[in-house]
Amino acid sequence: MLHANAPADAADLSRLRWRARRGMLENDLILQRYFAQREMPLSSEEVAALGALLALDDNTLLDLFMRKTPLPEELDTPQIRGLLDTLQRL
Template identity: 35%
Template structure:
């Protein structure tokens, strides 16, 4: 279970100052993060430690993360915003 303090902290760290990242990460924390299993939550926290330019490239599908954990998290986030 995720407490409000952790969600607020993650929401703050998800604000990157780059609109393309903010519109993906901030809503993800509020709407999807609490429902992730512990391993995926750890992967998301690992993703937040990455450089903005790297994340931008991954989310714009210009490249993929070499790390399989990060690749999984990028896929989860992108799948969430893709039209069905």
């Protein structure tokens, strides 16, 4: 069993990077900057948080990035809020 803060494996990160490729250029730019600025591997907790955000449709995701809509209640966790804050500052 993996610890929540254990680094994600290369296959998980590769899948996540692929899922981060969006149909909307604005989302692509934000997500590409996030991956480019990461100096250390993502933890499995960060992978789960990013995966939850990437499950959203492009318009909802962009609205969250631009602070137009609040985070849906089911996604309002400290991990996802922290990640969203980081993404919004890019």
